[in-house]
Amino acid sequence: MQRREFLTATGGIVTALGAGALPGLALGQNVAAPIESPYKRLLVLVELKGANDGLNTLVPYADPAYAVLRPTIGVKRDQVLQLSDQFGLHPSLEPLMPLWKNKQLAAIMGLGYPQPNLSHFRSIEIWDTASKSNEYLQEGWLARAFAAVAPPKSFVADGVAVGSGDMGPFANAQRAISISSTDAFLRQSKLADPHGRAYNKALQHILRVEGDAQFAGAQLKPKNDWKTEFPKHAFGEQIKTAMQVVSASSGVAAVRVGLGSFDTHQGQVGTQANLLKQLAEGLVALKAACDELNRWDDTLVLTYCEFGRRAKENASGGTDHGTANVQFAMGGKVNGGLLGAAPSLTQLAGDNFVHATDYRALYSSVLRDWWRLPESAVDSILAGKFSSIPLLRA
Amino acid sequence: MNLSSVAQPRRSLRSRNPYPLYPQWIEIIMRMNHPAKKALIRYLLWVCGSALALLLMASQSEAQMAAPQQVVAPPPSAANTLLQFEDARHLLNRTSFAAQPREILEFTQLTKAQAVDRLLAETRRSAAFPAPEWTTRYERAYRPDMTPEERQAVQRRELVVRGLELKSWWTAEMLSTPTPLTEKMTLFWHNHFATSQQKVRVAQLMYRQNALLRQHALGNFAVLLREISKDPAMLIYLDGAQNRKGAPNENFAREVMELFTLGQGNYTEADIKEVARAFTGWSTDLDTGEFRFRANLHDTGEKVIFGQRGKFNGDDVITMLLKRVETSEFIVGKLWLEMVSPDVDAVEVKRIARTWREANYEIKPMLRALLLSDAFWVSQHRAVLVKSPVELVVGSLRQFQFEVEDAAPFAVIMRQLGQDLFSPPNVKGWPGGEAWLNTTTLLARKGFLNRLFRADEMASAPSTITVATAASLIDRDMMGQRRDRAQARLATVNSNSARASNATNEMMNSPTMAGGGAAMNGVNQQLRGQYYFDSHKWLSQYAKTSEADLLWKTILAGPPVQATSLKYDLAGLRALALDPMYQLK
Numbered sequence: 003m004q005r006r007e008f009l010t011a012t013g014g015i016v017t018a019l020g021a022g023a024l025p026g027l028a029l030g031q032n033v034a035a036p037i038e039s040p041y042k043r044l045l046v047l048v049e050l051k052g053a054n055d056g057l058n059t060l061v062p063y064a065d066p067a068y069a070v071l072r073p074t075i076g077v078k079r080d081q082v083l084q085l086s087d088q089f090g091l092h093p094s095l096e097p098l099m100p101l102w103k104n105k106q107l108a109a110i111m112g113l114g115y116p117q118p119n120l121s122h123f124r125s126i127e128i129w130d131t132a133s134k135s136n137e138y139l140q141e142g143w144l145a146r147a148f149a150a151v152a153p154p155k156s157f158v159a160d161g162v163a164v165g166s167g168d169m170g171p172f173a174n175a176q177r178a179i180s181i182s183s184t185d186a187f188l189r190q191s192k193l194a195d196p197h198g199r200a201y202n203k204a205l206q207h208i209l210r211v212e213g214d215a216q217f218a219g220a221q222l223k224p225k226n227d228w229k230t231e232f233p234k235h236a237f238g239e240q241i242k243t244a245m246q247v248v249s250a251s252s253g254v255a256a257v258r259v260g261l262g263s264f265d266t267h268q269g270q271v272g273t274q275a276n277l278l279k280q281l282a283e284g285l286v287a288l289k290a291a292c293d294e295l296n297r298w299d300d301t302l303v304l305t306y307c308e309f310g311r312r313a314k315e316n317a318s319g320g321t322d323h324g325t326a327n328v329q330f331a332m333g334g335k336v337n338g339g340l341l342g343a344a345p346s347l348t349q350l351a352g353d354n355f356v357h358a359t360d361y362r363a364l365y366s367s368v369l370r371d372w373w374r375l376p377e378s379a380v381d382s383i384l385a386g387k388f389s390s391i392p393l394l395r396a
Numbered sequence: 397m398n399l400s401s402v403a404q405p406r407r408s409l410r411s412r413n414p415y416p417l418y419p420q421w422i423e424i425i426m427r428m429n430h431p432a433k434k435a436l437i438r439y440l441l442w443v444c445g446s447a448l449a450l451l452l453m454a455s456q457s458e459a460q461m462a463a464p465q466q467v468v469a470p471p472p473s474a475a476n477t478l479l480q481f482e483d484a485r486h487l488l489n490r491t492s493f494a495a496q497p498r499e500i501l502e503f504t505q506l507t508k509a510q511a512v513d514r515l516l517a518e519t520r521r522s523a524a525f526p527a528p529e530w531t532t533r534y535e536r537a538y539r540p541d542m543t544p545e546e547r548q549a550v551q552r553r554e555l556v557v558r559g560l561e562l563k564s565w566w567t568a569e570m571l572s573t574p575t576p577l578t579e580k581m582t583l584f585w586h587n588h589f590a591t592s593q594q595k596v597r598v599a600q601l602m603y604r605q606n607a608l609l610r611q612h613a614l615g616n617f618a619v620l621l622r623e624i625s626k627d628p629a630m631l632i633y634l635d636g637a638q639n640r641k642g643a644p645n646e647n648f649a650r651e652v653m654e655l656f657t658l659g660q661g662n663y664t665e666a667d668i669k670e671v672a673r674a675f676t677g678w679s680t681d682l683d684t685g686e687f688r689f690r691a692n693l694h695d696t697g698e699k700v701i702f703g704q705r706g707k708f709n710g711d712d713v714i715t716m717l718l719k720r721v722e723t724s725e726f727i728v729g730k731l732w733l734e735m736v737s738p739d740v741d742a743v744e745v746k747r748i749a750r751t752w753r754e755a756n757y758e759i760k761p762m763l764r765a766l767l768l769s770d771a772f773w774v775s776q777h778r779a780v781l782v783k784s785p786v787e788l789v790v791g792s793l794r795q796f797q798f799e800v801e802d803a804a805p806f807a808v809i810m811r812q813l814g815q816d817l818f819s820p821p822n823v824k825g826w827p828g829g830e831a832w833l834n835t836t837t838l839l840a841r842k843g844f845l846n847r848l849f850r851a852d853e854m855a856s857a858p859s860t861i862t863v864a865t866a867a868s869l870i871d872r873d874m875m876g877q878r879r880d881r882a883q884a885r886l887a888t889v890n891s892n893s894a895r896a897s898n899a900t901n902e903m904m905n906s907p908t909m910a911g912g913g914a915a916m917n918g919v920n921q922q923l924r925g926q927y928y929f930d931s932h933k934w935l936s937q938y939a940k941t942s943e944a945d946l947l948w949k950t951i952l953a954g955p956p957v958q959a960t961s962l963k964y965d966l967a968g969l970r971a972l973a974l975d976p977m978y979q980l981k
Contacts, residue, residue, distance in 0.1 A: 052822075120650070121650070121654055121660065122822065123824050124660060163834070165836075168831060169831075179835040180835050180836040180837070182836045186839070186843075187835070187836070189843075190840065190842065191835075191839055193843060193846060195974075197958060198957035200976075202779065203830075204738070204779070204781065204979075205957060205976055205977070205980070207782075208833060208976040209976060211833055211835055211838045212976065215835040215838065218835065265822075267635045267647050268635055268645070316638070316644075317638065317643025317645070318635060318638035318645055320635075320645075322645070322646050352665075
């Protein structure tokens with residue numbers, strides 16, 4: 003469905019309601035109440051660029067096969083942050099342990115898809131567009147969600163990609179923007195001008211971007227009195243920018259930040275430890291900022307990346323591209339704990355883990371359970387039925 | 397080029413100097429006690445030499461060159477084989493950085509084939525702009541006996557100090573080269589064989605790779621592919637050095653097929669494993685910085701690649717890759733996206749790829765076929781490609797003949813706009829096309845262009861020029877402290893400023909950019925530099941034209957979308973530069 007058609011349809015319904023269908027109800031409501039939209043619940047996506055090694059992130063320390071697969075780069079048993087009698091976290095994730103103890107952090111194990119593609123670029127495209135392995139889609143999965151059920155037009159944008167990189171899950175969305183710094187954005191958006199006739203595709207793209215920038219520039223009002231301390235590294239800056247957008251605007255459905263590169267073909271131990279530390283510090287700041295805005299209960303944070311890494315470490319102290327992987331969810335409503343099913347360390351497909359749960363089940367949980375979009379919309383966005391993961395507390 | 401016939405007097409600092417070839421700032425440089433001095437002097441000598449050479453060339457060339465430089469719409473061509481103004485502009489802008497009006501006029505005297513042949517006839521194979529002094533010799537950067545602090549210091553030198561020197565040097569080469577097609581193709585191959593200094597961390601090896609790409613940029617692809625497979629920077633970037641018998645590392649094997657030759661879907665996962673075995677033992681000798689084949693690490697066993705069985709080595713694999721038609725088609729398709737249109741015509745690509753294979757992968761005949769294809773010239777393929785940040789920045793500075801003292805600020809700006817030379821985001825290179833433009837990057841582009849066309853106005857207050865120069869182009873919020881420090885550095889040039897000397901102290905304490913020993917009176921050269929645009933002189937080229945559209949026809953790839961009632965003045969130029977059409981080529 004085209005976004006424009008849907009807006010027209012929704013607009014029609016709203017007008018009908020306002021015009022007299024339920025005037026009493028409308029009058030009875032607090033005028034300042036936030037817009038009733040499924041998207042008042044915020045989604046924050048964290049891309050672990052380059053593909054994080056899940057096996058050394060959620061460590062199956064009790065499985066003897068783990069030490070066989072990871073004789074030199076494995077996380078030592080006495081360093082693992084124990085979560086259960088089987089699994090523990092990488093020590094760099096220590097700052098997240100309070101969340102785990104509060105049951106607001108979940109690890110979703112064994113995510114993947116059939117006929118895995120081991121190319122970074124193709125596989126992240128699969129994840130970003132929620133496609134099958136052999137299917138090429140132009141629109142990101144969130145772009146399709148926003149096309150099916152539109153966020154309020156008053157939102158600063160439907161989706162915001164923080165940093166100037168690719169648009170990822172927002173690719174080809176009608177109203178998604180990229181911001182690397184709110185201050186620069188505010189100043190420069192004064193130069194944006196969407197008028198004029200776009201007679202080819204490239205011009206259409208430019209004028210749309212100009213329009214999005216002009217609109218967002220008018221909406222954003224940055225918050226300068228954060229009590230939250232954001233980490234000084236680039237990921238911390240991204241979290242701060244993301245929270246500026248969340249705090250200072252009329253609303254946003256989804257924000258994407260990124261950290262990397264996790265592409266640790268060699269010398270993995272130090273690189274991954276450092277990146278996971280930054281990840282944990284950034285996420286702790288994100289939680290603090292959400293608390294400060296009183297939004298933690300309507301925020302869902304999800305990590306994602308294109309694949310996990312090869313079961314067995316390589317001879318360079320690193321890991322090559324693999325398949326099934328673990329991702330993390332956090333938030334005030336998250337059903338903390340271990341979800342999904344961990345892949346067997348011995349029953350491999352070739353050299354790789356076999357996934358237990360299709361990654362689109364994760365998206366299904368977001369669309370169906372977090373945003374509560376209509377069943378039919380969820381099925382059409384994901385082009386198929388995927389049972390949800392119990393990501394949220396009942 | 398000689399533009400002395402232009403009537404408008406110059407208003408720059410130099411115009412008050414009685415010796416135009418010996419401007420005052422040479423004095424400043426001569427008094428410097430700074431390692432960059434030699435390079436600067438060499439550069440100045442080179443600039444003077446080049447200017448003399450160009451003057452000589454101009455005086456010897458045809459009448460059109462000696463005549464006053466005036467842009468006048470050419471008469472409707474009697475023999476319609478000659479290029480129209482728009483056609484000449486189109487060819488030049490797709491194959492070089494934005495062309496100057498005079499260059500466009502020169503090409504209107506040629507037919508399509510003559511024009512393409514002329515572009516392909518004169519192409520440099522090495523850079524003319526002097527490279528940083530340290531590029532002349534190799535020295536092992538990291539040694540096992542170093543302390544972590546020493547390693548960190550070296551890494552900072554390689555990545556921050558020398559990294560920026562390299563980016564600046566290449567930017568300067570692009571700004572000054574007489575054959576921009578060479579740089580365009582060097583950049584195309586840098587994007588194709590994407591290698592990032594962020595992983596290589598040895599500036600010298602990045603420099604050597606760049607020289608290799610330039611040497612073969614318009615030479616032979618088969619040779620380039622063989623050389624790049626043995627290139628030390630590439631071997632480090634794709635872990636070739638880690639690829640050993642019994643413990644293969646698949647990184648290079650996968651990318652050489654997926655991204656360098658065949659493209660996705662033309663090989664299997666099993667092929668990747670076997671190709672990795674074939675390349676075992678290809679590594680870098682860190683003491684010499686050269687390729688080294690380590691026979692004892694090479695897997696001499698039998699491999700099965702693309703269904704063929706044999707004791708293949710890396711060279712055999714490259715031969716096999718060059719025999720596959722997908723390789724030529726994949727690369728021609730990529731060039732199509734770069735030079736023709738965002739929609740690849742598979743039939744045409746196959747035809748041009750066949751031409752290329754028949755020419756034994758010589759790049760020039762392939763480019764000739766591409767540039768002479770109907771698709772290249774049709775009107776619906778005009779203004780359909782998004783300029784890359786390099787094309788936008790270098791093109792603007794070249795087209796408007798900005799005088800640029802130091803290219804470093806512009807290298808930094810290109811990074812802000814999403815194209816950090818020597819640091820592509822990953823091995824796939826920059827995504828390009830519409831992906832260049834999102835709200836962040838489009839706004840940053842417009843901010844840059846808006847500031848750029850204020851350069852002219854600043855000249856009216858010469859005492860502030862040094863302060864409010866290049867650093868003001870660099871966006872404060874996107875660069876954070878780095879820009880502030882650059883500003884502070886520039887401020888110190890005005891020695892009577894108290895604020896400046898405070899800033900100097902601050903700057904000297906900052907480790908990020910100061911780069912040991914690179915400070916001169918507290919002024920770091922790396923982000924210093926003036927830029928200047930003489931809009932009166934530039935616009936006087938149009939003094940004799942009666943055609944109102946000629947200004948946008950020079951500057952834009954199609955009619956302006958927003959700019960209306962354009963005047964031949966600075967405001968008119970700025971309006972055109974801020975028009976959405978300016979983003980397209």
